[in-house]
Amino acid sequence: MPMTHVSMRAGRPAQFRTAVLKGIHESLHEALGVHPEAFFMTITEHEDANFLANTTFPFKRSPGQLLVQITLTAGRSADDKKRFYEHLVGKLKATLGVDPADVFINIIEVASENWSPGNGLAGRNAVIPAANSPAASAAS
Template sequence: MPLLHISLQAGKPSAYRQAIFDSLYRALRDALDVPEDDRFMTITEHDPANFRYGKAFGIDRSDDLVYIQITVFNTRTAQQKKALFRRIAELLGENPGIRPEDVFVTVLEAAKENWSVGHGLAQFA
């Protein structure tokens, strides 16, 4: 049950944003074996004046940088997360053509009892 928040600079066409959604969903299915149709994602676009990045960690980023924040159950292994990072960079490189240097991913973990996915219930507690 991942929840994704994606941030990028404004101005990309709808097909580009859809390709991000599709590539991320595929990466989640491949690396974390999420259920079919488990697509809980948002994209937020920012004016260049409100979108910052640097060359920290020796990475030469560009204006095509995409921040991806993924919240998941706290049951994923380090190996699964590493596989996810690789698969995201690979698939976003294929479509919509984002360089690996411009893929910035964080994984936030939450205990299952901290989720309610509808009806005011704690479905996983």
């Protein structure tokens, strides 16, 4: 159940922003096996004065770069993450023409107990017991 945030300079159309989020989610699903309904994503647009990101180090990037930060439950291998990075930049290039150099990705891994999907439940796989289940009867 990743949580994704994208920062970018203001001015891109809504269709572009939506396609970026969809591309990220599809890559998370296709390359890392994230559940297809597990999407919790935001984009924040910034005026130039509020967006300072190097365009020359360690290689040249455009002012249109995307800063992508994804929080995931820990446990994926370095190869899994590399596959995701390559999948995502390929998808954004193919669907939106985004230069792969303009996609800066940061993954933050956290332990499962650091998630609460709502209702005060703990753990990324927390579910509310069905009304007729033994767990629901015991909780009553």
